[in-house]
Amino acid sequence: EAAVTQSPRNKVAVTGGKVTLSCNQTNNHNNMYWYRQDTGHGLRLIHYSYGAGSTEKGDIPDGYKASRPSQENFSLILELATPSQTSVYFCASGPGQLNERLFFGHGTKLSVL
Amino acid sequence: GQQVKQSSPSLTVQEGGISILNCDYENDMFDYFAWYKKYPDNSPTLLISVRSNVDKREDGRLTVFLNKSGKHFSLHITASQPEDTAVYLCAAGANTGYQNFYFGKGTSLTVIP
Known part of the structure; x- marks a missing residue:
């Protein structure tokens, strides 16, 4: 079974602080994605990647950066976290x-306080 | 605007009945349609998907119906069970070279024993 592991599972951050969300996949998939899910919205795409070294903007990239240092790892970075970024974030991979x-x-x- | 819409945020069905979940989309170029199931505090998992060259696909108790002219697709779950209780997310996408699926907000299905 394909495996995608996110860390941390829960995070409390302060406004203005830097937050890094990590994602690791053992599927050897080329594509990786970061989504957020909020009440009243479906999953919305923030950033995605075609492979190591590539990052692309999704539909709602403002306030976020991404990094794909290797095939297995894809990070989402909030340089200056804001309360509006309080959400549940999902990482995904696909072939x-x-x-x-x-x-x-x-x-x-x-949660950004 | 919202590319994929699930108009019913919730649905309650008696055990053994048929659950019908609906999804509307806006983009004529979409040619891939999927349903994901999500339990609370868990990740979405693919239930069933269909390409635009067919108008129906069955898999056990699940059937996806696609109406391209009406830009609508639905998921029918026959003989609904309490374990079917979950949030169902519809997704649609086009072959743009990456898997950007637009997700609906979800329909929370409750199957009453």
């Missing part, structure tokens, strides 16, 4: 073909 499933991590619950 890069449209009709293939996405494999999601268990999510990171972030």
Whole structure:
């Protein structure tokens, strides 16, 4: 079974602080994604990557950066966290073909106070 | 605007009945449609998906119906069980070279014993 692991599972941050959310996948998938899920919204794409060294903006990238140092790891970085970034963040990986499933991590619950 | 819409935030069905979950989309270019299931505090997992070249796909108790002219697809769950109780997310996407699926807000299904 494909595995996507996120850390931390829960995070409390202060406004203006830096937050890094980490994601590791053992699927050897080329594509990785960061989504956020908020009440009243579906999953919304923040950043994605085609492979090591690549990062692309998704639909709501403002206030976020991403880093893909290797095939296995994809990080989401909040340089200056704001309360509006309080959310549940999901990382996912996929092989890069449209009709293939996405494999999601268990999510990171972030609270910015 | 919202690319994928689930108009019913919740649905309650009696055990043994049929659950019908609906999804509407806006983009004529979408050619891949999927349903994900999500339990609380857990990750979304793919239930069933279909390409635009078919209008129906069955897998056990699950059937996806696709109406491209109406930009609508639905998930039917027959013989609904209490373990079907979960949030169901619909997703749709187009072959842009990466798997950007637009997700609906989700429908919370409750199956009453």
